[in-house]
Amino acid sequence: MKVTFPHMGNLYIPLKSFFESLGVEVVVPPLSSKRTLELGCKYSPEFACLPFKVTLGNFIEALEMGADTIVMAGGIGPCRFGYYAEVQREILKDLGYRFEMVVLEPPQGHVWDLIKKFKHITSNRSFKEIYVAGKLAWKKLLMADRLDKLANRLRAVEMEKGKTDSVYKRALNLITEARTEQELGAARQQIVKEISSIKKASEKNLLKVGLVGEIYTLLEPFVNFNIEKQLGELGVVVDRSISISQWVRENLLPSFMKSKEPELLAKLAEPYIPCFVGGHGRESVAQIVSYANQGVDGVIHLLPLTCMPEIVAKSVLPKVSKIHSIPVMTLVLDEHSAETGLRTRLEAFVDLIRERKEEKELGVLSWN
Amino acid sequence: MECYLGIDLGSVSTNFALIDRYGKVIKKIYLRTAGRPIETIKNGLKMLREDLDSDIEIKGVGTTGSGRKLASVIVGADVVKNEITAHAVASLSQIPEVQTILEIGGQDSKIIILRDGVVVDFAMNTVCAAGTGSFLDRQAQRLGIPIELFGEIALKSKNPTRIAGRCAVFAESDMIHKQQLGYKVEDILKGLCQALVRNYLANVAKGKEIKPPVVFQGGVAANSGIKKAFEEELGMEVLVPEHYDVMGALGAAILAKKAISQNRQKKTNFYGFEAAFKEHRAETFECGGCPNLCEVVQIYQGDKLMARWGDRCGRWSQDVAV
Structure with a gap:
């Protein structure tokens, strides 16, 4: 068995470690590139969102390298992500690839299901072995x-x-x-x-920008044009609101082990989005409020074109930005590769928050 | 005389603005980029030099527009600034109380919101070029009307027809449909102006609070039909500044002046007008280092490598600093 999985930032590091510790051969797909995107777009429904296309490209590249088992996450709720694995499996089958797809649904308290799936992939390794491998992978993550x-x-x-x-x-x-x-x-x-x-x-007096939005576009540097690095080059400290370890904590741990933090955070979004809208739509809004409370200078909101949860979030952002007095810029990412346009917007946004900050400090000085 | 030069290398037009040390515009040039940015910049420099008195001394240069980096490599710039900041700076210098800037250029359109002389919000069109200068150009051409007369003719309309402005392709088929039904040209043009303004306000300016004074700039501000349509739709006066067509360049010049005056010791990076007579060439190659296959651009002056960009990883651009 040769196991593969989609790329999402540095996710490949703990996954590779986990499977290899259990003696499973792993094929890490090449880091997402133009070729990945081209392959993904060619075989995806045109209106599917960018994460679907790029991960499909990852799978094709891994299958070309001899992988025969794909591990993909599932999902629930209004975001289309929960359906990706199913559709991708059908597309890849139609292309003539022979493979098995193991879909890891968020356990929602049924951790045992998840462990059973791991046991299946690793040809019945013991619970203890899985635990040791998981611990090392977790530490790496x-x-x-x-x-x-x-x-x-x-x-x-x-x-x-x-x-x-x-x-x-x-x-x-x-x-x-x-x-x-x-x-x-x-x-x-x-x-x-x-x-x-x-x-x-x-x-x-460093400027600080928070990044919020859809998890995949936030975490995958290939699709977001390495936005963290670009902002760093402009002299800005970046705080990304989502990390993989955090996601694992919130989604894969049984409920009695979860922290109360996400629930408290979601409360911040309540005046604007009172219910779960799928993906991280509500969390994006909550994070912006939280950043404003922390005195962060500005927030950049990322989403792939046609991302429903984040479009819902986007519709309330003018209000959130005004009430909490924090500049927010939304960037929509898709297949296009016009990096100049993105850079222009980033530079202008940094100019905006820099001037705002200087103005504020002058204001404070003149009051004293 | 001490002067500062601003260059706005845009996708459709390349503009030059020369200001004196009080910020007054001495000379401006508006050229079509026509897909040849390097040549256009050199032509502009030549035209500038021919027209100027010999006592002019360029103390600083700023570049902006989507080709700002390229322009900077060719002429040697002190400031390289994004066009949003440049437009805001220029507008503030002309109308200090400005609170809203509507800018429509060849390929993009933007809105900039200012309060107390500071940019507080902005947006640019994201996916579609419907309602930018290029689209108007094309429609005027199709109707056989010189673009300069577009606005004037549209203003004659008494019964503008409704045209769908959401997408350039739909707008065009709508226009053709109306034209075949026998609508007057002026009514179609006015309808197009209204559609463009509607589209701009619904997409680019979505959710932004538009407060007066409103300044309208960029190449399309020459079109009085669009200006009128904005005024009707917003219910407020829309101001078109004198140098509406070179505001980006003007902003770049002002920023260069600011940068130099902050540090009097610093000498300008400007290569001089001789740059216009040097041989520049751009070469591209595809890097095979990884599956990204980045297209790397190299700019040469004679045999000297001046700049390199286009690679994602920095393998090529790192060793040649711009």
Whole structure:
């Protein structure tokens, strides 16, 4: 059995680790590229959203490399994502590929179902073995997420341009290659050392931008034109509201182990969107309010074209932005590749929040 | 005399604005880019030099527009700024109280909201070019009307016909339909103006609070029919500044002036008008380093590599700083 899965940011690192620790051969699809997108678009329904197309492209590339088992997430609720695996399976079958597709539905408290599926993929490994593999994968995931957070701050202040990203790339490799918790510990020390070697400029008065929106477009740098890096180049500290580890915590853990935080957060959206609208629509609005409360300078809202939950969120954003006095810019992502247009909007947005911040500080000064 | 030059390299037009140290426009040039940005910039520089007094000294240069990076490589710029900021700066210099800027250019349209002289919100058209200058150009051409007369003719209309403005293709078939039914040209043109304005307000300006003074700029502001349609739809006066057609360039010039005056020690990066006579060429190749197959662009001046871009990973652009 050769297992593969779709790309979404650094998700491949813990997944690869998990399956390999259990002795399952893994085919990691090539990182999403123009070819992935072209393949995906060619065989997708035209009106499907970008995540559908790119992940379908991932599968085709992995099947070409000999994968025979696809692990894909399922879903519930108004977002079309829950239906992706089913439709993709049919498309790939029609293309003549022979494979098995294992759909991991969010367990909603039935963790046992999920474990049974893992047991099936790993040809009945023991619960203990699955636990050990899962623990290592989880630690890698936490480390990769932590690294993202650090990089999103460092890019804005690095003295030597591009240094953060070269350290970042090496660090991801170190995390990927660690095979035991011990090795991971050593990798961690090495990464900490490299990060502390990055020379930093003054960290005073830095601009800070929050990223909210649809999870896939937020996490996959290929479809969002590496927006975190681009903002870093413009001297902005980025805070992404969603991380993979957070998603796992909220969706895969049994309810008694979940934190109360997401529920409290959703309350912030209540005056605007009082109910669940699918995907992260309500969470996007709540995050914007939360960012405003934290004094973040501006928020960028990302969504793939035709994303229903985020369109609902977008419709209330002018009001949210006004009431909480925080600039919000929505960017819609699709197959087009006009990076210049995106860059122009980012630069203009950064100018806007910078001027606003300076104005505010002047205001404070003149009051004193 | 100390002067500052602004260049707006857009997809459809390339504009130059030369200002003196008080910010007054001494000279402006509006050229069609016609798909040849490098040549157009050099032509503009030549035209500028021919017209100018010999005592003119360029103290700073700013570039903007979608080709701002390219323009900067050719002429040597002190400031490279996005067109939204440049347009806002220019508008503020002409009408300091401005609260809303409507800008419609060749390929894109934008709205900028300002309060107390600060940009607080903006939006650009996202997916469709319906209702930008290129579309109007094409329709005028189809009807055999010089684009300069478009507005004037539209203003004559008493019974504008309704045209669907949501999409350029639908608008065109609607227009043809009306024309075959026997509607007058002026009524069709006025209908088109109204459709464009409706589309702009519903898409680009969606959810934005439009407060006066409203300034209308960009190439399309020359069209009095569109201006009138905006006034009717908004129920307020719409101002078209004197240099409406080169506002981006004007903004870039003002920003260059600001950057230089903040640091008097700094000398301009401007290569001089000689840049217009040097040989520039752009070469592209497809990088095979990964499946992204990025198209990398290299700009040469003579044999010297001036800039490189187009790669996602930085493999090629990193070692040649722009």
